Amino acid sequence: MFVLIDPTTVTPVFAQIAESIATQIATGTVATGERLPAAKDLAGSLGVNVHTVLRAYQELRNDGQVELRRGRGAVVLGTPTAEALRVAVARAATEAKAAGIPIGTLLALIRKEYES
């Protein structure tokens, strides 16, 4: 699993890790039932404290994205809402392409809807 963080930004590192994983769950890059790497291994590869990764995993659990099981680690749960969202976004993107609407306009539209 790939994780990219930027320790110099104001967003806490644990939140960045959680967001990075959440994005991959939403896009299907990380599949339902897949085990996330052991916190110790992910922390070692990123060069961060193991508690930072554990905190990220807890965030994901609180969001209902993963299940933390003793001995099995963090397991990705099926999130039907994420899948439904992905389908809706895919349809919007297809329609935008067909109508010749540039991606910037599509993103602006999504932002406007989200913030309204």
Add this chain to the structure above:
Amino acid sequence: MSTRVVDHATARRAALVATIWVPLAIVVAAEIVVVGVGATGSSRLITHWGAGAVRTGPWWTYAVLVAAIGLPVIAIMGFFMVRATRMAGMNTWMPAIAVGITIFHAVGMGVGSVVLNASPLAPALPLAGGVVLAIAAALLTWWLLPREAPATEGVDAADALPVRSHEVAAWTGRVELPSWFIALIATAAGLLIVLGVSLVLTLGAHVWPIFLAPTLLLVVVLVTAQFVVTAGPGGFIVRSVVGWPYLRIPAESLAKAAVVAVDPMADFGGWGCRWVLGPTRKGRWGFVTRRGPGLEVFRRDGRSIVVTVDDPGTAAAVLETYATTQA
């Protein structure tokens, strides 16, 4: 070691001759001697030496034994060697083992037991002599085989990620044996242990060495069942889930990373945790559990590690990021 360096086709031919035709010639020659001695000597030969009375059998017992062991050994070693030599960078120890095994059973156990049958030196001399001859023949084969010229063209490194200097990219993956395979081995070892317990209960504690093989099997499976692979600013690490074996390439010795096509049999002579001399005649570790795309990570000195992880492209890109920024 032979200093003759030849191309892949010639090296392959020599290796196949040593694995198939040389053992076949040894078996045929041994059969001629066994049949010759057996047909002209006494019709019954000793087949079991023991503390008590010896047991005898018809002379052709040995002729059958030499063929019954020799031909399957040649068939199995030949089958694997034909597959293992399809690509560059073959092993030269497999032909050596084929010749060694054949010398041991055909010359030592077969010819030796027949020629020295009534001698007080049997069965010690045929056995010990067979072992010595087998090791000598194996070493000679290994020494005589021509060496394959190192592959000149290397693999292309992956593209680095567009990571900014204050960002940190990392990747983790796993190399796992299929769970059905682990279950199979664990069941087999479990059955052997149950059998061992029942034998200890009926025959006494002195049969304890019966536990050695299944215990060793369980330990090996446990240790090699799953490897954790990580890539990041610290470099590249392959580690068994139990902590050992552990291999690491620090970022400063990281030369390049690439996605390569892996065929465990052809590249490493089998599955699991392996070490071979690679196509460039540098040490190549393999943690390989399947065919298909894998990740190969090179040290600056040319040695490399191959792992059959999922998504090797991302892993290679992460490693390339740190290989280039550290250069």
